[in-house]
Amino acid sequence: GNSVTQMEGPVTLSEEAFLTINCTYTATGYPSLFWYVQYPGEGLQLLLKATKADDKGSNKGFEATYRKETTSFHLEKGSVQVSDSAVYFCALSDGTDGYNKLIFGAGTRLAVHP
Amino acid sequence: DVKVTQSSRYLVKRTGEKVFLECVQDMDHENMFWYRQDPGLGLRLIYFSYDVKMKEKGDIPEGYSVSREKKERFSLILESASTNQTSMYLCASSGLEQYFGPGTRLTVT
Numbered sequence: 096g097n098s099v100t101q102m103e104g105p106v107t108l109s110e111e112a113f114l115t116i117n118c119t120y121t122a123t124g125y126p127s128l129f130w131y132v133q134y135p136g137e138g139l140q141l142l143l144k145a146t147k148a149d150d151k152g153s154n155k156g157f158e159a160t161y162r163k164e165t166t167s168f169h170l171e172k173g174s175v176q177v178s179d180s181a182v183y184f185c186a187l188s189d190g191t192d193g194y195n196k197l198i199f200g201a202g203t204r205l206a207v208h209p
Numbered sequence: 210d211v212k213v214t215q216s217s218r219y220l221v222k223r224t225g226e227k228v229f230l231e232c233v234q235d236m237d238h239e240n241m242f243w244y245r246q247d248p249g250l251g252l253r254l255i256y257f258s259y260d261v262k263m264k265e266k267g268d269i270p271e272g273y274s275v276s277r278e279k280k281e282r283f284s285l286i287l288e289s290a291s292t293n294q295t296s297m298y299l300c301a302s303s304g305l306e307q308y309f310g311p312g313t314r315l316t317v318t
Contacts, residue, residue: 099251131309138213138299138309139252184251195240195303196267199251 097122101185101200108175108207116170116203118159118185126187128152128161128168129197133182142170142183175207212236213302213310221316228287230313232300240303241283243267243275245296246312252299258283290317 102117120126127146131139143152148163157172168185185200216231234241240259244252244267254267256275264275272294276284283302287294295317300310 136311138311139301140309141306144306195305195307196242196254196257197252197307199253201249201251 097126097187097189097198099185099187099198099200101183101203104182104202104204106203106205108205110177110207110209111174112207114170114172114175114179114205116183116185116205118168118170118200120166120168120185120187122166122187122189124189125163126189128159129186129188130157130159130168130170131184131186131199133184133202135181139184175205177207177209180205180207213300213308215298215300215310215313217313218311219314219316221318222287222290223318224291226287226290226317228290228315228317230285230287230298230300230315232283232285232302232310233281234283234302234308235281236302236304236308237280238302238304238308239280241277242301242303242307243273243283243285244299244301245269246299247296255285290315292317 098121129144130142132142143154145152145161151160159170182202184202186197213234242257243255258264258277274286298313301307
């Protein structure tokens with residue numbers, strides 16, 4: 096069945112460091128891929144998405160490229176801020192059921208220190 | 210702006226109680242979802258609904274039921290709460306994307 100695997104956290108960085116959070120997936124067909132972010136005490140917010148191979152999603156300085164050959168969708172940011180401290184979830188939707196169901200990874204906690 | 214609201218942010222219930230978690234969305238979305246979030250497990254789908262009075266089991270439906278009497282409202286019911294249902298519960302509604310509520314942290318003692 097479909098699944099998403101993320102790197103385990105927590106990831107601890109200093110402000111202005113480069114961030115990579117790895118995400119790989121297993122899916123039949125051609126899923127859409129998403130990164131969601133959860134700030135402390137809040138629900139999930141969509142950060143970015145990509146719907147086909149080689150698409151790059153970007154938002155708020157974060158980027159991720161849909162790599163079909165490596166079944167990956169790694170999240171990157173060139174210079175993190177303290178305000179980026181949150182839990183990041185990679186997710187996929189295979190879209191075949193018509194309901195937009197999402198399958199999530201376990202989440203990666205990011206802590207950014209001044 | 211899409212808004213998904215959940216009736217409580219924090220809830221404490223006793224083992225064996227019947228618990229209702231309410232979710233309301235204001236975007237006229239057909240699809241609504243209930244997840245539970247546990248550390249190291251991510252979000253797991255409990256139930257979803259694709260229309261009024263229509264529902265489908267997700268990956269972990271045992272111990273839960275749902276109700277959707279109106280399009281904007283989707284309720285999660287714990288018929289007899291148990292300590293292993295202590296968790297964060299997240300509701301979402303979906304058009305082209307899923308939009309999440311703030312979550313209800315439920316503690317069953």
